[in-house]
Amino acid sequence: MTDQSHQKTEYQPPRVWVPAANGGPFASINRPTAGPTHEKELPVGKHPxxxxxxxxxxxxxxxxxxxxxxxxxxxxxxxxxxxxxxxxxxxxxxxxxxxxxxxxxxxxxxxxxxxxxxxxxxxxxxxxxxxxxxxxLPQDPARRTETLNWLFWQMGAGPLLGGGFGHFYAYAPEKIEYAINRYAMEAKRQLDVLDRQLAANRFIAGDEYTIADMAIWPWYGGLVQGEIYDAAEFLAVHEYQHVNRWAKEVAARPAVIRGRKxxxxxxxxxxxxxxxxxxxxxx
The missing domain is CATH 3.40.30.10 (Glutaredoxin)
Structure with a gap:
């Protein structure tokens, strides 16, 4: 007779999904609907x-x-x-x-x-x-397009790093090996994409500091500098020397230091x- 207590039960999705308690630090604010939950006006200050x-x-x-x-x-x-x-x-x-x-x-x-x-x-x-x-944002059409290429790269890639790797590695109420392996592979692939780009360029889109750097640095600069998810060792971020060089240079900018606060x-x-x-x- 097989000991059923030691067998792992495979999850089978129901025909129609219904919300279930999911645990984790964001469980209280996760919901499948949009719109306001309460009336609250936003404050307005003196600046435009x-x-x-x-x-x-x-x-x-x-x-x-x-x-x-x-x-x-x-x-x-x-x-x-x-x-x-x-x-x-x-x-x-x-x-x-x-x-x-x-x-x-x-x-x-x-x-x-x-x-x-x-x-x-x-x-x-x-x-x-x-x-x-x-x-x-460069005015030259080719350089402008290259900047926007990388801006939109981050907007598309970021959820796989944050909602994917970050969630399952740092926030999920249980450690799921498949999910962590899947998104760790993607996070490292993304770091390699950036490392190859930065091997030939001072900044993300070339020699000029742009909104592409501002979009990418808080995520990937933060990752290699150990500021998000505490995953620098796990992802062996020391392997990406060009990303590390760029991350340090951007982090030292006075406006970046101020903006982070x-x-x-x-x-x-x-x-x-x-x-x-x-x-x-x-x-």
Whole structure:
């Protein structure tokens, strides 16, 4: 007789899926529907640009861009950054959903013109700001296209790193060998893609620092520098010498150092600035 207690039960999907408790740190905010869960207006500060975010890699993209614009002399890029606590469901408030119906950070509201403009999805925000201020996006068609190639590469590849590898390696309530192996392979493939590109280029899209670097650095720079998922050793990130060289150079930029602090509520106390309403807040 076979001992059934030692046999692994294979999951069989039902004919129609129904929600089930999934555990993990984000279980309380996961749901299969969109729209607001409660009424809550968003605060509005004194600057035309209003950012609603959190210092996740996607949030850092935008605060770095805004600080880079200010460092480059674009005074119109002054902004208010309001903290959105995603673990507490702030992204499901009615005001936030009005700015981003997808209920994800970051979200930007530009009140500088006659008609307010909402901008959501981090890549869209980077492109919007680059075009608004004429900065960090080459005007030459070929170089512009190369920059956008890499911007959209990150937008497509990032979910496999974050929602794939990051989730199953760091956040899932149980360690699933198949899932971790599957996404670890993809994470390393992506690092190899970047390493080969950076072997021949100072920055992602060439010799010029662009929004492609701002999009990619918080994820892959953070990964090789041990700042996300604590997976540097597991993924043997030392193998990607060109990614490491680039990650260190970008991390040392004053605007990147400042941008990383905004909407941050974890880590070293000196790096945490929950809200930003004036440049002096970062000092």
């Amino acid at each position: 640009l209003q950012l609603y975010s959190l210092a996740t890699p996607n949030g850092v993209k935008v605060t770095v861009m805004l600080e880079e614009l200010l460092a480059a002399g674009h005074k119109g890029a002054e902004y208010d950054a309001w903290l959105i606590k995603i673990n507490e469901g702030d992204q499901f408030g009615s005001g936030f959903v009005d700015v981003n119906p997808n209920s994800k950070i970051p979200a930007l509201f530009d009140r500088s013109g006659d008609t307010p403009v909402r901008v959501f999805e981090s890549g869209s925000i980077l492109l919007y700001l680059a075009e608004k201020f004429g900065a960090f 905004v909407n941050r509520v974890r880590g070293k106390p000196e790096e945490q600035v929950a809200e930003r309403h004036d440049a002096s807040d970062l000092d």
